[in-house]
Amino acid sequence: MLQVSIYRYNPETDSEPYMQEVQVDTGGKDLMVLDVMEMIKAQDATFSYRRSCREGVCGSDGVNMNGVNGLACITPLSERVSDNKLVLRPLPGLPVIRDLVVDMSLFYAQYEKIEPYLQNDTPAPAIERLQSPEDRARLDGLYECILCACCSTSCPSFWWNPDRFIGPAGLLQAYRFLADSRDTATDARLSKLDDPFSVFRCHGIQNCVNVCPKGLNPTRAIGHIRNMLLARAT
Amino acid sequence: MVTAVTSFGRSGLSDWLVQRVSGVILLAWFLCVGASLLGGVDYASWKAMFEHTAMKIFTLLAILSLAAHAWIGMWSVGTDYLTQRLMGPVGNVLRLAFQIACSLVVFVYVIWGIQILWG
Ligand code: SF4
Ligand code: SF4
Ligand code: FES
Numbered sequence: 001m002l003q004v005s006i007y008r009y010n011p012e013t014d015s016e017p018y019m020q021e022v023q024v025d026t027g028g029k030d031l032m033v034l035d036v037m038e039m040i041k042a043q044d045a046t047f048s049y050r051r052s053c054r055e056g057v058c059g060s061d062g063v064n065m066n067g068v069n070g071l072a073c074i075t076p077l078s079e080r081v082s083d084n085k086l087v088l089r090p091l092p093g094l095p096v097i098r099d100l101v102v103d104m105s106l107f108y109a110q111y112e113k114i115e116p117y118l119q120n121d122t123p124a125p126a127i128e129r130l131q132s133p134e135d136r137a138r139l140d141g142l143y144e145c146i147l148c149a150c151c152s153t154s155c156p157s158f159w160w161n162p163d164r165f166i167g168p169a170g171l172l173q174a175y176r177f178l179a180d181s182r183d184t185a186t187d188a189r190l191s192k193l194d195d196p197f198s199v200f201r202c203h204g205i206q207n208c209v210n211v212c213p214k215g216l217n218p219t220r221a222i223g224h225i226r227n228m229l230l231a232r233a234t
Numbered sequence: 235m236v237t238a239v240t241s242f243g244r245s246g247l248s249d250w251l252v253q254r255v256s257g258v259i260l261l262a263w264f265l266c267v268g269a270s271l272l273g274g275v276d277y278a279s280w281k282a283m284f285e286h287t288a289m290k291i292f293t294l295l296a297i298l299s300l301a302a303h304a305w306i307g308m309w310s311v312g313t314d315y316l317t318q319r320l321m322g323p324v325g326n327v328l329r330l331a332f333q334i335a336c337s338l339v340v341f342v343y344v345i346w347g348i349q350i351l352w353g
Contacts, residue, residue, distance in 0.1 A: 157314075160314040160315065160317070160319070160320070161313070161314065161317075161319075162319075163319070164236045191235070192235050193235075193246075194235075194245050194246055194247050195235050195236045195237070195238060195245065195246050196236070196238045196241040196244075196245070196246040196249055196309075196313075197236040197238065197246065197313075198235070198236055198246065199246060200246030200247070200249065200250050201310075226247070226250070229246075229247045230247060230251070233245075233247055233248075234251075
């Protein structure tokens with residue numbers, strides 16, 4: 001029997017959040033955390049969380065499992081559970097809507113700020129804008145982000161200033177467009193980042209790198225942005 | 235672009251650079267003074283060391299670096315924890331009071347340091 005503690009909060013009926021203890025029979029199998037959540041939901045349909053693809057592609061089931069953020073659908077119990085106890089909480093730092101469902105508005109607002117689309121003021125070619133294989137390779141490790149928010153919600157700088165610090169996820173995407181050979185707005189993009197909060201609230205704690213389920217490295221991307229700002233202004 | 239009028243250089247990059255450079259200057263100063271302390275000092279040799287104009291200028295540089303370093307660091311701490319987000323409207327009052335207190339302390343240390351060096 002696996003001992004599971006789940007964070008429960010229904011703003012319509014609960015005055016404050018509480019932890020609910022549940023026993024789950026895993027049949028000795030090394031299930032994914034999402035499987036365990038589905039088993040709990042089968043018994044108590046009011047238990048709420050987000051999920052969709054159940055294979056690490058959509059990024060909707062980011063949760064905090066035994067203190068570490070990750071995607072429940074691709075996290076096997078053996079990776080997080082040591083003494084037969086699993087604690088499930090919502091991603092930290094964002095307002096809770098219900099149980100494990102958080103309000104991601106602040107996270108998306110930061111993503112919107114970095115203008116996550118290609119900007120090019122030269123006339124559009126007849127078919128498409130071409131890239132050399134080398135230029136294309138520079139986007140590797142950047143474009144794969146699924147915006148699950150595991151990184152930004154594990155970053156203390158984002159907890160304290162989610163309205164002013166863009167956060168690791170947004171900054172990884174900011175660099176994805178700064179590094180794109182087809183984008184001509186590099187200078188304008190950099191100008192919008194040179195304040196004491198947007199980029200420079202990052203203190204290199206690297207929590208983001210440790211939790212990214214896609215194995216991406218926002219800290220390195222942030223370092224590249226800083227070097228671009230430095231090269232431009234000195 | 236997020237506006238911030240109380241930060242040291244108003245630009246994140248300039249604050250970041252000043253923080254790094256001042257850190258290196260402070261490290262160099264402490265290593266320099268630490269090395270001479272290791273060799274053993276008495277009042278006379280300590281006084282003679284600080285009589286050198288070069289040492290006075292180096293120490294002034296270290297004091298100014300400390301002032302900038304402390305201001306940038308304390309400003310970051312204040313804007314992380316003393317905020318409306320964490321404490322409600324009182325956070326804004328506390329933060330401004332904290333910033334004024336920090337700048338006063340830094341100012342006093344700079345003047346006091348100059349007085350010790352050239353007084
Ligand atoms: S390295 Fe920067 S962005 Fe990543 S967790 Fe640390 S402070 Fe946040
Ligand atoms: S960088 Fe990784 S952890 Fe962060 S949002 Fe993208 S996929 Fe998720
Ligand atoms: S359910 Fe889609 S990433 Fe986990």
